[in-house]
Amino acid sequence: MIQGRIQNFLVIGFVALFFAYLFGPLIVMGLTAFNTSGFPRVSPWDCFTVEWFDVLMQDARLVTGVRNSLLIGIGVVLLAVPIGLAGALMLMQIGPRLRPWLYTVTISPILVPGVVLGISTLLFWDRIGLMFGAEEDSIFYDGIFLTIVGQATFISAYAMLIFIARLQRFDPALEEAALDLGASHTQTFRKILLPFLRPAIGSAAVLAFLASFENYNTTIFTIVSSSTLTTVLASKVRYGIDPSISALAVSIVFLTLVGAVIFEISKRRETRRARSQMAVARGEETKVRKQRPFLTEPAFIMFVLIVVAGLGTVYFSGTVGVEECKIAVKEQRQAEIKRKIERRQQQQMFQSAVDTQSQSSSDQEDSKVTAKGTEGYQSVFSPGNLQGEIETQAEEEQPVKGTEGYQSVFSPGNLVSPSSDEPEEEKPVKGTEGYQNVFAPENLSNQVPAENSGN
Amino acid sequence: MSADVKLESVWIRFGDFIAARDVNLHIKGGEFFTILGPSGCGKTTLLRAVSGFLTPSEGSVLIGGENMAGIGPNRRPTALIFQNLALFPLMTIWENITFSLEVKGVRKAQRKKRADELLELIALPGQGEKMVSELSGGQKQRVAIARALCAQPEVLLLDEPLSALDLKLRQHMRTELRSIQQRVGITFIYITHDQGEALTMSDHVAVMREGIIEQVSDGTTIYDEPDTAFVASFVGENNRFAGKVTNVTDSFAQVSTPEGLIRARCSKSPESKVKTGDDVYVFVRPESLRFVSGRLVDNQMKASVYHEEFEGNMWQVFLDISSTRKRVKMSYVNDGSIRSHSGEKDLPVGFSSEAAIVLPQGPLAAE
Ligand SMILES: Nc1ncnc2c1ncn2[C@@H]1O[C@H](COP(=O)(O)OP(=O)(O)O)[C@@H](O)[C@H]1O
Ligand SMILES: [Mg+2]
Numbered sequence: 001m002i003q004g005r006i007q008n009f010l011v012i013g014f015v016a017l018f019f020a021y022l023f024g025p026l027i028v029m030g031l032t033a034f035n036t037s038g039f040p041r042v043s044p045w046d047c048f049t050v051e052w053f054d055v056l057m058q059d060a061r062l063v064t065g066v067r068n069s070l071l072i073g074i075g076v077v078l079l080a081v082p083i084g085l086a087g088a089l090m091l092m093q094i095g096p097r098l099r100p101w102l103y104t105v106t107i108s109p110i111l112v113p114g115v116v117l118g119i120s121t122l123l124f125w126d127r128i129g130l131m132f133g134a135e136e137d138s139i140f141y142d143g144i145f146l147t148i149v150g151q152a153t154f155i156s157a158y159a160m161l162i163f164i165a166r167l168q169r170f171d172p173a174l175e176e177a178a179l180d181l182g183a184s185h186t187q188t189f190r191k192i193l194l195p196f197l198r199p200a201i202g203s204a205a206v207l208a209f210l211a212s213f214e215n216y217n218t219t220i221f222t223i224v225s226s227s228t229l230t231t232v233l234a235s236k237v238r239y240g241i242d243p244s245i246s247a248l249a250v251s252i253v254f255l256t257l258v259g260a261v262i263f264e265i266s267k268r269r270e271t272r273r274a275r276s277q278m279a280v281a282r283g284e285e286t287k288v289r290k291q292r293p294f295l296t297e298p299a300f301i302m303f304v305l306i307v308v309a310g311l312g313t314v315y316f317s318g319t320v321g322v323e324e325c326k327i328a329v330k331e332q333r334q335a336e337i338k339r340k341i342e343r344r345q346q347q348q349m350f351q352s353a354v355d356t357q358s359q360s361s362s363d364q365e366d367s368k369v370t371a372k373g374t375e376g377y378q379s380v381f382s383p384g385n386l387q388g389e390i391e392t393q394a395e396e397e398q399p400v401k402g403t404e405g406y407q408s409v410f411s412p413g414n415l416v417s418p419s420s421d422e423p424e425e426e427k428p429v430k431g432t433e434g435y436q437n438v439f440a441p442e443n444l445s446n447q448v449p450a451e452n453s454g455n
Numbered sequence: 456m457s458a459d460v461k462l463e464s465v466w467i468r469f470g471d472f473i474a475a476r477d478v479n480l481h482i483k484g485g486e487f488f489t490i491l492g493p494s495g496c497g498k499t500t501l502l503r504a505v506s507g508f509l510t511p512s513e514g515s516v517l518i519g520g521e522n523m524a525g526i527g528p529n530r531r532p533t534a535l536i537f538q539n540l541a542l543f544p545l546m547t548i549w550e551n552i553t554f555s556l557e558v559k560g561v562r563k564a565q566r567k568k569r570a571d572e573l574l575e576l577i578a579l580p581g582q583g584e585k586m587v588s589e590l591s592g593g594q595k596q597r598v599a600i601a602r603a604l605c606a607q608p609e610v611l612l613l614d615e616p617l618s619a620l621d622l623k624l625r626q627h628m629r630t631e632l633r634s635i636q637q638r639v640g641i642t643f644i645y646i647t648h649d650q651g652e653a654l655t656m657s658d659h660v661a662v663m664r665e666g667i668i669e670q671v672s673d674g675t676t677i678y679d680e681p682d683t684a685f686v687a688s689f690v691g692e693n694n695r696f697a698g699k700v701t702n703v704t705d706s707f708a709q710v711s712t713p714e715g716l717i718r719a720r721c722s723k724s725p726e727s728k729v730k731t732g733d734d735v736y737v738f739v740r741p742e743s744l745r746f747v748s749g750r751l752v753d754n755q756m757k758a759s760v761y762h763e764e765f766e767g768n769m770w771q772v773f774l775d776i777s778s779t780r781k782r783v784k785m786s787y788v789n790d791g792s793i794r795s796h797s798g799e800k801d802l803p804v805g806f807s808s809e810a811a812i813v814l815p816q817g818p819l820a821a822e
Contacts, residue, residue, distance in 0.1 A: 173541035176508055179529045181555040181606050191558070195545050274586075 026253065033246035036326055040243045047325035052247040059244060065232035068144060069213050072228060075148035076155055076212035077205045083152065084159025084204055085197070091160075092167050107161070109154035114217025121150035121222050143226035150222040151212050158211060159204040166200035258307075265299050457485040457641040458519030458532060458609035460505060465514035467500055467666070474500040475666045478514070482644060482659070484609075487636050489645045491653040492663030493689065493820060498646045499538065501663075502612050505644065506535045518610060534608035536616050540599040542587045548598055549574070549583030555606035573601040576635070593624045600635065610642040617652065629655055650690050654678065662686045664818065670724075681812065682724040687738040689820035694744065694783040696737040697816070700729050708813045710737050713779045718753045719811035727814055734816045741771070743810035744785035746796070747803045755805040758783065760796045765789075777801050 032040035036047040056062065087106050091099060109117065129140030139145045170193070178188040216230040223231055236245065460482040467475040474497040482488040490498050503509040505516055507528035516523045523531060534555075543551050549570035550557070556566045567583070574580050577597035582590075590598065596616060603611055613632075617625045633656045636643045647653055653660045654674040661671040662685070670682040681687035688695065698712035703721070708729055710717045719737045721729060729735050747755060758774035761782075765771075772785045777800075785804065796802065 171539070171541065173537050173539060174543060176528070177535070177537060177541040177543070178554065178558075179527070180506060180508075180533070180535045181558065181602070182529050183554070183558040184529060187558045191554075192543065 026249075029246050030250050030253070032243050033250045035243060036329075038242055040241060040246050046329045052243040053251075055242070056244040056247045056251075061227065062229070062232050062236075062244075062248065065227045065229040068223075068226055069229040072144055072147050072151065072219075073209040073212040075144070076151050077208045079148060079152040080156035080159050080208045081201060081204050083156035084161075084208075085163050085201070087156065087160040088163030088167055091164060107157050110157045112154070114154070114215065115221070117153055118150055118218040118221030121146055121153070121218070122224075125149070141224065143222065143224035146222040146224065147219050147228070150218045151215055154218075155208045155211050159208055162200050162204045162207065163197065166197055170196055261303055262300070265303075268299075459484040460488075460610055460642060460644065461517040461520075462501075462505070463515050463517065465501075465504060465511045465516065467497070467504060467509065468512045473666050475504070475511070478666075478668055480661060480668065480671065482642060484519075484642055485640050486658040487633065487643045487645065487656055489647060489653040489657035489660045490663055491647055491650060491660050491690070494648050496663045497666040498648075498663060499614055502535065502614055502644065502646055505610070506533045506612050507531045532609040533612055534603035534606045534610075535612040536599050536603050536614060538614040538616075538618070540595055540616075542595060542599060542602070544587050546587070547583060548579070548585050548587065548590070551587065551598060552583075552601045552605050554602060569605065573605055576604070577601045592620055593628065596620065596628060597631075600632075604635075604639060608641065610644060611636075613643065613645045615646055615648065617647075618649070625652075632656060654690075662689065664689075664820075680723060681738070681814065682722060682727050684736050684738075684814045684817040684819055687736070687812065687814055692741055692784065693738040694741065695819075696739070696781075698735060698737065700731050700733045700735055700813070703729060703731055707808055708735070710735055710813060712737065714756050714776050714781060715754075715778070717811065718808040719813045720809055721813050729813055729815055735813050736816055737811050737813055739783075739806050739811045741784040741786040743806045744783065744804055745787070745806060746785075747805040749803075752805040753808040754811065755803055757801045758804045759800045760798060760802070763795060763797045765795075772796060774802075774804060 028042055029040070031042045033052050034048050034050065035042065035045055036049045036051070037044075091102060091106070094102060125140045125146055128134075129138060132140070134140045174192050174196075175188050178192045179185070183191065214230065216234065219228055220231055220234070227235075233245065233248075460480070462478050462480040465475055465478040466473065478501060490501065492498050500509065504511050505518075507523065507526060507530075510524070518532060528535075543554065546554070549567060552570045552573050553561075553566040556569060561569075570583050571580070574583055577600060579594060579597060582594075587595065587598070596619075599616065616632075617628050620628060629652060632643075632645075645652075645656065654677070657674055659671060660674055660677050662669045662677060664685050670677060670686050672680070677686065677690055681690065687693050696710070696712045696714055696717060698710040698717065700708050701711045701716070702709035706721050707718055708721050710719065717737050719739075721727075745752070757777040759777060760772055761775050762773040763770065764773075768789055770787055770789055772787075774783050774785060775781070776783060783804075
C-alpha cells in the first residue's frame with residue numbers, strides 16, 4: 001500500500017522532472033520575451049511588455065536573415081526531395097550486390113561533418129565559377145545559391161532514408177498490375193507510386209525544411225556575405241543579446257504550434273471523411289455532412305478565437321501601463337540602492353579607520369589605492385555591488401544603467417556618467433566599476449588628478 | 456476476341472536455377488487452359504513470361520501468332536490476375552475496375568458507366584464507391600476479375616486466384632469463373648496447385664513438375680491415362696506398387712511385386728513404354744479396388760481393415776495387405792447394400808488389370 005504510493009510518487013516525480021527538463025528552458029526563454037529587462041531574464045521580474053516583438057521586427061538584419069532562411073529552406077525542399085526520391089527509387093531497383101555500396105555512398109554526406117561540406121561546397125563552386133570565368137556577383141558566388149546546394153547534399157540523404165522506409169512497404173505487384181493493364185511507366189509512377197509515396201513526400205519536405213532552417217555548420221561557410229537566421233543569431237550571441245531573441249523564439253514556437261494544430265485538424269477531417277464514406281458504402285443511413293471549407297471548421301474557428309483573444313490580452317496588458325510600471329520599478333530600485341549605499345558608506349568609513357590604524361607608516365593615498373584594488377576585485381562578479389556604488393550620486397539616469405550592469409559596457413552613456421560625479425565620493429565607485437571603464441578617457445582624466453596614481 | 460498462345464522451347468533460368476525447361480505448349484483461342492503443379496514448380500514464372508514481365512532465356516512466346524519478344528506487358532493483349540490480386544488500395548472499387556480505361560484517357564462519365572456494367576457482371580452492383588479494404592475476400596476476387604476484363608484482353612491469365620478463399624467460396628467461384636469464361640469467350644490460362652479446380656474447370660490441363668511439362672491433356676485423360684509416375688501420383692489418389700516387369704504382351708504387362716504378380720495395362724504414351732526387366736510402378740485408384748468375395752479378377756490379395764471412414768455417399772476403407780503390411784486405400788459408393796467391414800481380417804481384395812496402369816519409375820509427387 002505505502003510502497004505503491006511511494007512508487008506512484010516516484011513515477012510522478014520522474015515524469016515531472018522529465019518534462020521540466022524538456023520544457024523548462026523553453027518556458028523560461030518564453031517568459032524572458034515579456035520582461036522589460038534589457039537582458040533576457042525572468043528574475044527579478046520588472047514589467048510585462050511586448051516591446052521586444054517590436055524591437056524584433058525593427059531588427060533589419062534579423063528580418064533579412066529570417067527571409068533568407070525561408071528562401072533557402074524552400075530551395076532545399078525543392079532540390080533535396082526529388083533527389084532523395086530518385087536516389088531511393090534507384091536503390092530499390094538495382095541488384096542486391098551493388099545496393100550496399102551505393103547505399104553507403106549516398107548516405108555518406110550525413111556522416112561528413114557539416115563544416116567540411118560547407119568548405120567543399122564553397123571551393124567546388126568557386127572552381128566551377130572560375131572555369132566559366134564567372135563574375136563575382138554571378139550565381140557561383142551567391143550565398144543563397146551556395147547554401148541551398150550545400151545543404152541539399154546531406155539533406156537529400158535524409159529525404160532518401162524516409163523514402164526508402166516507405167518504399168520497403170510498397171508491393172511491387174501493384175506496379176506490375178498497372179503496367180499489365182496498359183499503363184505506361186510514367187503513368188504507373190504518377191498514378192500508383194506517387195500517391196503511395198505522398199505521406200513520405202510530406203514528411204521529407206518538412207524534415208528537409210527544418211534541417212535547412214536550423215543548419216549552421218554548413219551555412220556559415222556557404223552563405224558568404226549574406227546571412228541566415230542562424231548566422232545572425234550566432235553573431236548576436238557573440239555581441240550580447242537582448243530579449244528580442246526570446247521574442248523570436250516565442251514566435252517560432254507559436255508558428256510551429258499553429259502548424260501542428262492545422263495538421264491535426266486536417267488529419268482528423270480525413271479520417272472522419274473516410275469513416276463516413278465507409279458507412280455510406282455499407283449502405284447505412286448516415287447524415288453525410290457536407291464538407292465544409294477548412295476555414296469554417298469549428299475546431300479551426302475555436303483555435304483562431306483562442307489565439308486572437310490570447311494575443312489581444314497580451315498586447316493590451318503589454319502596452320497599457322508599461323511606462324508607469326517601469327517608473328515604479330525604477331523608483332523601487334533606487335530606494336533599494338540608496339539603502340545599500342548607506343550601508344556601504346558606513347562600512348567604508350569603518351574600513352578606512354582600520355586601514356589608517358594598521359598602516360600608519362604608509363601615506364593615505366597609498367592605502368586608498370590598496371583598498372581600491374581589493375574592492376575592485378571583489379566586486380567584479382557581483383552586479384549588486386556595482387549598482388550600489390554608482391548610484392550614490394545618482395541623477396535620474398544612473399540606476400537604470402546600474403541594473404544593466406556589464407551589458408552596457410559598450411553604451412557610451414554609461415561611460416560618461418562617472419565623470420559627472422564628485423571626485424571625493426568617486427573613488428570607490430570607480431574602483432568597483434573596475435574594468436568596465438578602464439578605456440574611458442574621462443575616467444582616466446578624473447582618476448589621475450584625484451589620486452596621483454596613474455594606474 | 457480471343458487469341459491462341461504458343462510457347463516454343465521456352466527455357467527460363469535464374470542464375471543456375473532452371474525454372475522452366477524446354478516448355479512447349481499450344482493453347483487454343485477461347486479455351487480454358489490450366490497449368491497444374493505443386494507449389495514452386497515454376498507456374499507463376501511461366502505465366503509471367505506470357506504476360507511479359509519476364510523474358511525467356513531461350514525460346515519464344517507467341518500470342519495470336521505474333522512473337523512477343525521485345526513487347527512489354529503494357530502492350531500485350533493479356534491481363535494478369537495476380538496471386539495476391541494486387542488491387543490498388545488507394546482507389547475506390549470503380550476506379551480500380553476502370554484503371555485500364557483511365558490510362559487510355561477515357562472520360563470519367565464513360566468510365567463510370569463501364570464500371571457499373573462490370574459490377575453487374577460480377578454481382579456487386581452499386582458497390583463502386585467502396586474502398587478495397589472494405590470488401591471481403593470473395594468480393595476482392597471478383598473485383599480483380601472485373602478489372603482484368605475491363606482491359607478487354609484476348610488472353611486472361613489467372614495465378615491461383617482462388618487459393619486465398621475458403622472451401623465453400625472456392626467451389627462457388629469455380630463455377631462462376633467457368634461461366635464468365637464462357638460468356639466473354641476469351642482464352643483463360645489458369646494456374647493452380649489444386650487438382651480439383653483443374654479438373655472441374657478446364658478444357659485442357661498441363662501438369663508441371665520442376666519446370667517440366669509432364670503431360671498436356673483433357674481432365675479425364677490426365678486422371679485415367681497418366682503418362683508418368685508423377686502425374687499418376689499427383690492427380691487424384693492412387694495406390695502404388697513397386698516391382699519389375701517380367702513379361703509384356705501387346706498392351707498389358709506382368710509385374711512382379713512383393714505383394715505378388717500383378718497384371719496391368721501399359722501406358723499409351725510412347726515415352727512410357729516398358730519392357731521386361733524394367734523397374735516400374737503399378738498404380739491402382741482406390742475406387743478400382745474391390746472386395747472380391749469369390750469372384751475371379753486378375754489381381755487378388757488378402758488384406759485387413761484397420762480403419763474405416765463413412766462419408767455418407769462414400770466409404771473410405773484403409774487396408775493392410777496381409778503379406779507385406781503395405782497400406783492401401785479403397786473407396787466405394789454407398790449404394791445401400793453396404794455394411795461396415797471394420798476390424799475384419801484377411802479379406803480377399805482385388806482389381807481388374809484394365810483398372811491398373813504400369814508406368815516406368817520416376818519422380819513422385821510429395822505425399
Ligand atoms: N526472380 C527470381 N529469381 C530467382 N528465383 C526465382 C525467381 N522467381 C522465381 N524463382 C524460383 O523459381 C521457382 C518457381 O517459382 P514460381 O514460378 O513462383 O512457382 P509456383 O509454381 O509456385 O508459382 C521457385 O523455386 C522460385 O524460388
Ligand atoms: Mg505461384
